[in-house]
Structures are given as structure tokens and as C-alpha cells.
Amino acid sequence: MFTFTQIKAATNNFDVANKIGEGGFGSVYKGTLLDGTVIAVKQLSSKSSQENREFLNEIGLISCLQHPNLVKLYGCCVEGNQLLLVYEYLENNSLAHAIFGSEECQPKIDWPSRQRICLGIAKGLVFLHEESTIKIVHRDIKATNVLLDKELDPKISDFGLAKLNDDGNTHISTRVAGTIGYMAPEYAMWGYLTYKVDVYSFGIVALEIVAGKSNMKYRPDENFICILDWALDLQKKGNLMELIDPRLGSEFNKEEALRMIKVALLCTNPSPVLRPSMSAVVSMLEGHDDILEYKFDQHEFNFQAMRDQYDEMLVNSSDCPNISECIYLNEELQ
Numbered sequence: 001m002f003t004f005t006q007i008k009a010a011t012n013n014f015d016v017a018n019k020i021g022e023g024g025f026g027s028v029y030k031g032t033l034l035d036g037t038v039i040a041v042k043q044l045s046s047k048s049s050q051e052n053r054e055f056l057n058e059i060g061l062i063s064c065l066q067h068p069n070l071v072k073l074y075g076c077c078v079e080g081n082q083l084l085l086v087y088e089y090l091e092n093n094s095l096a097h098a099i100f101g102s103e104e105c106q107p108k109i110d111w112p113s114r115q116r117i118c119l120g121i122a123k124g125l126v127f128l129h130e131e132s133t134i135k136i137v138h139r140d141i142k143a144t145n146v147l148l149d150k151e152l153d154p155k156i157s158d159f160g161l162a163k164l165n166d167d168g169n170t171h172i173s174t175r176v177a178g179t180i181g182y183m184a185p186e187y188a189m190w191g192y193l194t195y196k197v198d199v200y201s202f203g204i205v206a207l208e209i210v211a212g213k214s215n216m217k218y219r220p221d222e223n224f225i226c227i228l229d230w231a232l233d234l235q236k237k238g239n240l241m242e243l244i245d246p247r248l249g250s251e252f253n254k255e256e257a258l259r260m261i262k263v264a265l266l267c268t269n270p271s272p273v274l275r276p277s278m279s280a281v282v283s284m285l286e287g288h289d290d291i292l293e294y295k296f297d298q299h300e301f302n303f304q305a306m307r308d309q310y311d312e313m314l315v316n317s318s319d320c321p322n323i324s325e326c327i328y329l330n331e332e333l334q
Contacts, residue, residue, distance in 0.1 A: 002086055004079040007031065007041055014043070020093065030089060038089040039074060043082075055083045061159045064134060069124030071147055071157040087157070091150040095205070096143035098152075099212050099245075111252035113152045114209050118260060119285050120154040121146055125202060125278040128156075129195045137163045137193060141201035142182045143208055163193060181216035181226060186272055196272035202281070203267025207231055210260055212245030228268055235265060259284065262291050 010031030011018050021028035026043045033039060044055050059076055066072075077084035092098060092107050095117065099109055109117075121141075128136040138145075138156065145158040161177045178187070184200035186192040204215050207227050211218070215227040224230040227243075234240050240261050244252065263284050269275050276284070283289035 002075050002077040002084070004077055004082050004084075006033070007077050007084055007086070009034075010039060011041055037074075040087045040089045042085040042087065044085070055085070055160070059085070061134075061136060061162050065128075065132060065136075067124060067127045067132075068153070069120045069155055070127070071155040090147040090155060092148035092152060094144050095146040095148060095154065095209070096214070098148055099208065100143065100214050100217070107148075107152065109152065109212075111248055111257070115253070115256055115260070115285075117146070117148070117152065117154045118206050118209050119282065121156065121202060121205060122278055122282045122285060124154070124156040125198055126282055129198065129278050135195075137195055138198050138201075139163060139193070140178050140182070141198050141205060142179050143205055143214070146205065184272065185270055192272075194272060195277070196275045199267045199275045199278060199281070200272075202278070203264040203275075204228060206260055206264035206267065207243070210245065210257060210264070211243050212247055231261065231265060259287070259291065266291065 008014065010033050011029040012031075014027075014029055018029045018031060019027055020030050020040065029041045029043065031039045031041050059073070063073055071090070072088040074086045074088065076086060093101075098107055125138070125141070128138060136159075138159065139161040140158060141156070145156065147155045147157050149155065178201075182201040182204050184197045187197045187200075204227075208215055211227055211231075213227055218227055218230075219225065220230055224233065231240070231243055234242055240258060241254070243261055244257050263276075263281055266284075267275055267281065280289060284291050
């Protein structure tokens with residue numbers, strides 16, 4: 001437990017010069033403790049019981065987890081209306097900042113670094129899904145929730161939405177929570193939550209790593225909604241190499257890049273049953289497992305088909321447990 005006085009001193013009273021990030025949860029500040037330890041302080045608002053639950057959820061989960069590809073939680077501060085989480089400070093901010101940010105602020109992310117980042121995220125998810133004493137579905141894997149240390153090694157962060165699955169259930173039905181553009185269709189539409197939801201989100205992040213572009217903010221032309229839509233079209237045309245970030249020039253391993261794209265498309269299969277486990281993903285990325293052993297077939301799936309599925313579901317499913325979220329997401333896709 002940290003005192004609010006300690007945190008104020010470490011961040012120079014939350015000086016704007018120390019502000020390194022901001023999101024729906026609040027702000028993040030860089031700070032230095034009296035012993036010289038550099039920290040990142042996540043300041044959560046306490047405006048609702050939901051935000052309070054996410055705060056407690058994050059403390060409870062991440063304090064139980066130790067893995068090289070998960071961010072370390074040093075402690076917390078709860079005083080009055082202050083809800084503060086104190087993490088290790090990671091020098092290169094987030095993956096989103098590294099690959100989507102302005103060029104003058106970006107670290108140089110060459111191909112070996114991208115391969116290592118993608119593999120590190122996958123290994124972190126293997127730990128959460130298969131190796132940890134308590135099995136966890138993160139529910140919000142995206143580029144902004146992957147932080148990078150000084151060596152550009154990735155660490156998964158933000159466990160406020162994570163769900164435990166330690167009672168042997170194959171799935172749970174739950175309120176939809178996550179980020180549009182990264183949510184698996186079965187979860188977004190029906191609240192059907194399994195580990196394969198994280199697998200889908202990982203696939204989107206892997207495509208972003210290869211392309212160097214945000215899934216929801218890049219449209220090569222009006223025919224495509226996002227990077228995934230474009231990638232599926234390139235797959236049909238047999239021209240997946242066009243997806244690769246042009247900033248890499250010719251300085252990348254073409255075999256590794258093509259493998260990463262194919263693994264990403266496997267992970268984003270509309271059917272959760274056809275998505276690989278994260279341990280299988282690691283094996284494929286490392287070249288130990290043949291991608292062709294998996295059903296590498298996206299059929300005629302596209303985003304118009306997904307919109308049609310949403311429309312049909314909204315008309316026919318009056319008892320949908322997540323109807324408000326379904327309507328919202330449908331409007332976003334439209």
C-alpha cells in the first residue's frame with residue numbers, strides 16, 4: 001500500500017509534464033519513488049461502482065500473476081476518492097504508440113522486434129489461459145494494452161475487465177465489455193466468452209503489428225472497413241505480402257511475415273472452434289507447427305455477412321442478454 005502523499009511526491013503532484021497516457025479509466029503518470037524506483041501511476045476515477053469493481057478486479061488478478069510478458073504491479077493507493085495503481089515503468093510506452101504514433105515519437109520497430117513482440121504477447125496469453133494457477137480470459141487485448149520495455153519486450157497490461165475461469169466451465173455468458181474492432185463476433189453478439197475471445201483479439205493485434213496500422217483507423221479504400229477486412233480480400237487474391245508495413249522496406253524475413261499473417265487469420269476465424277489455442281499459436285510462430293494442419297479457410301466470410309448476422313439477431317432475438325451492446329455495436333459497424 002502506498003500513501004497518497006508518497007504518490008504526489010513521486011509524480012511532483014501529478015505534474016502535467018509527467019503525464020504519459022490517458023484513457024477511459026483516467027490518466028497515467030510517470031513517477032520516481034524515494035529509493036529511485038521509476039513507476040507508472042494509473043489514476044482511476046471512482047465515479048461509478050463499475051469502475052470500482054474494475055479497480056479491485058485488477059488488483060486481485062494481477063497481484064497473483066508473475067510472468068515476463070505481464071506488467072508488474074507494485075501496489076496501490078486507496079485514500080478518500082483516490083484510486084491509484086502503481087506499476088513498473090516501461091520505457092517505450094504502448095505498442096499502439098510505437099506503431100501508430102507520430103514518426104518523430106516512434107522507436108524504430110524493425111522486423112525482428114515485431115516478431116519478438118508478437119511472440120511475447122502470445123506467450124503471455126498462454127500463461128493466462130493454460131499455465132497460471134488461476135485461468136484468466138483478459139477480454140481486452142489490444143495494442144494500447146500491450147506495453148513495451150526498453151528492449152521492446154512486450155508486457156500485457158490492464159486487467160480491469162479480465163474474467164476468471166477456474167471452475168471447469170467451457171464457456172460463460174457475460175455482459176459484453178471490451179473494445180470495438182478487437183472483439184470476437186460470438187462475444188460481441190451473444191456474450192459467449194471463452195479463451196478463444198482473446199485468441200481473436202490477438203489475431204487483430206498480430207495483423208496490426210505486420211501492417212503497422214490500426215485495425216479500425218485504416219481503410220485502403222471505401223470497399224474495406226478495417227485491416228482484417230482488407231487482409232481477407234488480399235488472402236482471396238493470393239497477395240498477402242501487400243499487407244506488410246512499407247516502412248520495413250525489404251529488411252524483413254518474408255517467410256516469418258507471411259507465417260504471422262496466416263496465423264493472425266487463423267486466430268480471427270469467425271468460428272471460435274476453428275481458432276487455434278494460444279500454445280498452438282506460439283508453436284506456429286516459432287516454426288515448430290505446420291499451419292496447414294489447421295483449417296486455413298475463411299470461407300466467404302466478410303464484414304457485410306457480419307452486419308447481416310447482427311441484423312438478423314436483432315430482429316429474431318428478443319431475449320438477447322446483451323441487446324443494448326448488440327445494438328450499439330451494430331450501429332458502429334453500420
